[in-house]
Amino acid sequence: MSPKSLADRLPVLSLAIRNLSRSKTRSALAAIGIAIGVIAIVSLGMFGSAFQRSQMQNIGTIGNNVGVFPGEDLDRANFTERQLREIRRAAQPADLIAIKQDVREMRSRDGTTDQTVYGIADPDRLFDVRQGAIPDNWRSGIIVGDQLATIEGIETGDALNLDGQTYRVAAVLEDAGQATLVNPNNAVILPPSRFAEDTYTQVIVLSDTTAEATRTAERIRTAMNDRRERVQVFEFSQLAQQINQLFLQLNLFLIGIGAVSLVVAGTSILNVMLMSTVERRGEIGVLRAVGFKRFAVLRIFLTEAAMLGLIGGSAGVVVSVLIGTGIHSLFLGDPFAFDTLSVIYVVGGFSFGIGSGLISGAYPAWKASRLDPVEALRE
C-alpha cells in the first residue's frame, strides 16, 4: 500500500486517468484533436502577430511622423529659416527635423552619376546605421544609404567624390524600407553646413503617437495655411490606423479558423465520452449502488473530459511554442521574440482547449449521472 499515492491524494483525478488509459488509442486521438485545435489557434495567432510586427518594422514609425512640404502658394520653392521657425512654433511641443536636398555629381570607377544628397543635422533620429557610426558633432564625413553602398561597394572609411570634393564615409545606413517620408536607401547624407543655402525642401515633425501626429498636422495646417496653401502636410496616422485595423481583422480571422478546428476537436471528445458512458453503464450502476451520488458520477466523467482537454492543450502549447519560434525566426529574425500578445495566445489557446474538453464532456457526464442505476445494472 502506498498511502501518499495520487490515488489517495486526488482519487477522482486518479480514477479519471485510469479510465482514460483503458482505451489509450481513443483517448490519445481525442487529445490529439484538442492539441491540433490549440496549435491552430496559437500558431495562427502568433503568425498574424509576427506578420504584423514584421510589417510594422518595415512601415516603421511613419504613422507618428508628419511630413511638411512647400505648398503651391509658397513664395519660393523651399522653406526659409523664417518659415521653418513658423512651422516649429506651430508644431510645438513636437520636435522637427529640417531637410535640405540637392543633386550632386558623384564620381566613381564607372564614371559620373547624378546623386541625390540630403542635408540632415541629426540623421540618427530618422535612420538606423548598419556600419560605422554617425559622429556626435557632425561636421565632416558622409553617410551612405544601404542600396547605394551595396551597388557601389562602398564601406565606411572609403573616400567619395561629390562635385569634385572628397568626403570620408562615416557610416552606412540600414535598409529604411519603402514607407518613409525621406528615403535614404539610394542617397548620400551630408551635414547641413555642407549646403550653400539655408533653405529646406521638407520638414519632418516627430511625434510619439499617431494620435498626437494627427493633432500636430492639424495645428500646422491651421497656422500656416489660410486661403493660400503655403504648406502641404502629409500625415500617415490615418493610414497607420487603417493598417492596424486591417491586421486586427486578419488576426481575428486566423484565430477564428483555429477556433473552428477546436470545435471539431470538441466533438471528438463528445463522441469519446458518449461511447465511454454507454460502455461503462454497468460500472456507473455499481457506483450509484455503492453510494455515489449523481454529482460524484458527473464529477468523474467531467474530470475525464477535462483531462483530455488538459493533455491535448498542454501538448498543443508545447508544439505551438516550437512553431512560434519558427514563425518569429522567419518574420522577425529572432526565434524568441515572444511578446505579450504571443503569451495571451498561448494562455488563451490552452484555456480554450480545456474549456472545449469541459463543454464537450458536460453532456455525456450529465447523461452518465442521470442514468437509472436499475437500468444500468440490468446489462
Next chain:
Amino acid sequence: MLIETRNVWRRYTLGGEIVTALADVSFGVKPGEFVAVVGPSGSGKSTLLNLIGLLDTPDEGTVLVDDVAAETLSDGQRTELRRDTIGFIFQDFYLIPTLTARENVALPQLFTESATERNERAVALLSQFGLGDRTEHTPSELSGGQQQRVAIARSLINDPAVVLADEPTGNLDQNTGKTILGEFERITDDGTSVVAVTHDRLVTDFADRVVELVDGRVGDSTKATQHVS
C-alpha cells in the same frame, strides 16, 4: 424489522403493455438473518432486490429501511441511506477493472473517509477474506472466487446492516460457491443480514429462510417458507 416491504406493487411498461413485476408483496428481513429469495426468471426477484436496495421506488406500498419510508426520500437522501445501510454483491462481481482489489473495496468510501482510513479498512477486510496478499492485484489478476470475495469485502466496507446479493454464486463453480456462502454465514454471525436472490439450490441450503416469488407474489400463501438447512 431492519428492512421491510409493505403491500408493495411495481409495474413496468414493456412493449406498450403494463407488466406487474411485484404484486402486493410484504416481506421483511431481521438483523443477522440470511434470506434466500428464489423463483423462476421474471418472477420479480431482482425487482424486489432493487426496491429493498433503494435503487428503485414502488408504485404502491411502502419500503421501510430502519423505519424510514424510502419513497419519501430524495434521490440524494436515498443514496446516502443506501451507502450507510446496504451493501451490494453482483453475479458479475462488477469490480472496476482499472482499480486494485484494495481500491475496489475502498471505493464506496471515496468521498466520505480519509485515504488512510479507507485503505486500512479495505486491507483489513481483504485479509479477513483471505486476500491479504492480493490487495494490490487488479481484478484481471484474480480468480472468479477471489473477485467475488473482493466484492463481498466492498459490500461490507461501510458496515452495512444488510448485504444484498444478486446471484452471488452464479458465475462460480460449486466449491468456490460453497466458500462464498461460508463467508455469508460469517457475515450473518456478525449481525449483518444477507438477502440473496438466486436460482442456486446451494444458496437455499445455507439460508436461514427461503422466500419464493411466483409471478410477482410471495409463495403459494403469503407466508415465506421456512427452510431447514
